[in-house]
Amino acid sequence: MLLYHKFYGHWFLVGGVSIAYLLISSFLIYRLYQLFITKGRWFTKRRREFILWRFMIQNGFYYTKRIKGANGSREKIKLPKVYLKQDKLTMSASFQLEGIKFQDRFLKIGGQLETAFSADMMNQVNEGAYITFEYAIDAIRSRISAKDVRGTVKEGIKLAEGVIWDFIENPHLLIAGGTGGGKTVLLRSLLVGLLRIGRVEILDPKEADFVKLADLEVLKDRVTWTTETMAQRIVDAHERMRARYAIMRERSNAKNETELEAFYKYDLAPEFILIDEYPSLVSELENLPRDSKIDAFKVMGDLKQIFLKGRGAGMFIVIATQNVKTDDLPSTLKDNIMFRITVGRVSGYTYDSVFGEVNANKAFKYVEKVDGKKVYGRGYVAVNGLPAREFFAPLLPNSKDFSFYNDFKQLSRIEDIEQPVVKEVRYLQNDLINELSTDERMFKKIKGLLKDSGVNFTGKDYSEKEKRLFVQVFDRKNNGEGTLKEIIAEVMVDFG
Numbered sequence: 103m104l105l106y107h108k109f110y111g112h113w114f115l116v117g118g119v120s121i122a123y124l125l126i127s128s129f130l131i132y133r134l135y136q137l138f139i140t141k142g143r144w145f146t147k148r149r150r151e152f153i154l155w156r157f158m159i160q161n162g163f164y165y166t167k168r169i170k171g172a173n174g175s176r177e178k179i180k181l182p183k184v185y186l187k188q189d190k191l192t193m194s195a196s197f198q199l200e201g202i203k204f205q206d207r208f209l210k211i212g213g214q215l216e217t218a219f220s221a222d223m224m225n226q227v228n229e230g231a232y233i234t235f236e237y238a239i240d241a242i243r244s245r246i247s248a249k250d251v252r253g254t255v256k257e258g259i260k261l262a263e264g265v266i267w268d269f270i271e272n273p274h275l276l277i278a279g280g281t282g283g284g285k286t287v288l289l290r291s292l293l294v295g296l297l298r299i300g301r302v303e304i305l306d307p308k309e310a311d312f313v314k315l316a317d318l319e320v321l322k323d324r325v326t327w328t329t330e331t332m333a334q335r336i337v338d339a340h341e342r343m344r345a346r347y348a349i350m351r352e353r354s355n356a357k358n359e360t361e362l363e364a365f366y367k368y369d370l371a372p373e374f375i376l377i378d379e380y381p382s383l384v385s386e387l388e389n390l391p392r393d394s395k396i397d398a399f400k401v402m403g404d405l406k407q408i409f410l411k412g413r414g415a416g417m418f419i420v421i422a423t424q425n426v427k428t429d430d431l432p433s434t435l436k437d438n439i440m441f442r443i444t445v446g447r448v449s450g451y452t453y454d455s456v457f458g459e460v461n462a463n464k465a466f467k468y469v470e471k472v473d474g475k476k477v478y479g480r481g482y483v484a485v486n487g488l489p490a491r492e493f494f495a496p497l498l499p500n501s502k503d504f505s506f507y508n509d510f511k512q513l514s515r516i517e518d519i520e521q522p523v524v525k526e527v528r529y530l531q532n533d534l535i536n537e538l539s540t541d542e543r544m545f546k547k548i549k550g551l552l553k554d555s556g557v558n559f560t561g562k563d564y565s566e567k568e569k570r571l572f573v574q575v576f577d578r579k580n581n582g583e584g585t586l587k588e589i590i591a592e593v594m595v596d597f598g
Contacts, residue, residue: 146240147188150219154186154195157218163204185232191244191264193221196234208233213463222482222491223464238264241492242472242480248291248496249504252298255366259295261288261443265483265493269372270364272440272485273413276431277422278456283446284479284495286311289376289422290506291496297321300372300416301516303339305332307382320513329386330394333401339375339417340404345519346370346415365416371516375408376420381430409438424448426455437486445481445495457482457490464490528563538576548575551586555594 158164158181165180183198195215197208209228212235216223221237228234244263253259258268267275275292279285289311296302297320306312309327316325326332346365353368354361365372377383387398408417421439423430425448431439442456446468453466461484469480479495529537535545552571553559559568571593578589 143190150188150193151186153218154184154215155181157215158184163207183232188239191238191240192224192236193219193239194234194236196232198232200231211235213465217465222489224489224491238491242477242494245494245497247499247504248287248294248506249499249509251291251294251496253295255299255372259292261292261483261496262494267292267441269374269418269441270413273418274409274439275418275420275441275443276426276436276439276456277420277443277445278424278426278448278452279422279445279481280424280447282478283448283481285422285424285445287498288443288445288479288495289378289420292420293376294506294509296374296376297510297513300374301518303335303373303375305335305375305377305383306379307332307386308379311378312376314507315510318507318510320510320515322515329383329390330396332383333387333396333398336375336401336405336408339373340407342373342519343408343412343415343417346373346417347411349519350415362414365414370416370519372416372418374418374420376422378422380421380423384430406432406434409435425452427451428455430455440486441483442486442490443481443483443493443495445479445493448481453482457484458487460487461490466490527566529565529569530563534564534569534572538572540576545572548572548586548590551590552594555590557594 159179163182165182167178167180168175169178182202182204185196187194187196197204197211199205199208212223212226215221215235216237219237219239221239222241223235223237225236226233227236241262244265246260246262251260253266256270258266258270260266269275277285277288279288293302302321302324304312304315304321304325306325306327307329312325313327315321316323326335349370350362350365350368354363384402387396387401390396390398405419408419412418419439421431428451436455444452444456450466453461453464457464466482469477471477472480477494479497481493481495482490483493484490531545535542538545549559552575557568557571564572574593575586575589578584578593579586583589584592
């Protein structure tokens with residue numbers, strides 16, 4: 103009996119260990135399988151090939167043919183010509199057209215594959231014989247650390263592998279991100295690159311995320327948050343833009359050039375104006391008291407001019423906001439913002455407003471976890487007018503190894519340009535009369551009416567602003583837009 107218990111106990115022990123080994127082995131095999139499928143490129147490629155094969159079969163994209171054999175006939179399945187090309191971060195699928203019975207369905211298959219592969223369609227190319235759909239895949243693999251954000255003037259700022267803000271080719275940047283979605287980290291990561299190549303001005307109407315950076319030498323006097331000061335910074339930026347153009351013309355003339363070249367060819371560093379929570383700034387400007395020294399209309403007019411003309415002078419604007427409603431950004435401004443990014447959870451109307459009609463049928467989605475881990479800074483990126491693709495903002499490094507404040511602290515300050523003294527252009531009366539194709543009698547009549555309306559002419563010549571006033575009056579007069587008194591009353595509203 104004792105031997106039996108010992109014998110039984112021995113086999114019970116061996117059985118327990120065997121079961122434990124079996125469970126552990128099964129778990130390890132399963133984890134290895136998951137690792138190979140999600141991380142192993144060879145296995146990942148084979149998995150996508152299987153997904154495409156399964157998609158073709160289940161959706162009936164195949165021909166059948168009955169084959170005779172020794173044991174009778176059997177049905178053989180044949181697929182049309184389909185090619186799948188896979189790189190590290192992109193994938194393309196090509197489908198034969200040439201009048202085959204699946205031709206019409208293949209032309210519309212792009213969106214279905216986008217869902218099947220959990221990819222983002224970037225482009226479709228119809229080459230006649232084939233139609234090819236191009237996708238961005240495994241976007242999270244393209245993620246870089248915030249401390250590694252770098253760039254050059256000619257190449258732009260690298261925000262991820264394959265994602266570069268080429269601010270010369272695609273001027274101005276719009277970033278939309280919900281609370282807690284990673285927008286602030288993205289903006290600070292962007293500064294890691296921008297502060298190394300150019301002058302940066304930060305307007306922070308929330309008086310929150312960037313105020314402490316004002317203590318740094320590289321950003322001293324370039325971080326503002328009161329309404330009046332932010333408004334003045336925009337006016338000053340417009341004046342710097344005009345000065346930069348004057349410098350470029352001066353240096354171009356010295357080189358005997360027939361055309362004005364890019365700003366960096368005249369030894370000018372780029373300038374960036376970062377406006378956080380742009381709608382808040384606009385709202386504060388609109389609510390200024392009537393006796394304020396700040397002219398909100400002039401401020402917005404100067405900002406508009408930077409959007410329109412800044413690229414040539416090397417001045418670029420970064421606008422950040424939580425959501426973008428239709429009336430948050432005038433179409434004149436939005437149409438000139440060529441690079442757009444969203445991060446975190448944003449509204450459906452924000453996707454529509456940021457990425458436009460070309461992405462109207464795209465299934466934007468909010469992803470909270472990747473591989474079971476909560477993820478921040480995930481969203482979409484696109485050049486204006488092109489399909490949006492999945493994007494992962496630079497990853498915040500371990501605080502023991504890196505801090506934005508310390509990184510910015512060691513950077514050298516890029517000083518302001520020395521603005522040239524621009525001599526005001528004046529126009530003699532006879533020259534102005536000839537340019538307007540009028541006679542002295544009519545010119546003096548209109549000049550008298552303008553004086554009666556409050557224009558204070560000094561001397562016998564005229565400024566650029568006064569010339570524009572005459573041009574507007576004569577243009578409207580020649581177009582028959584009313585009596586002279588009516589026309590002058592209208593143009594004086596904008597003359598100021």
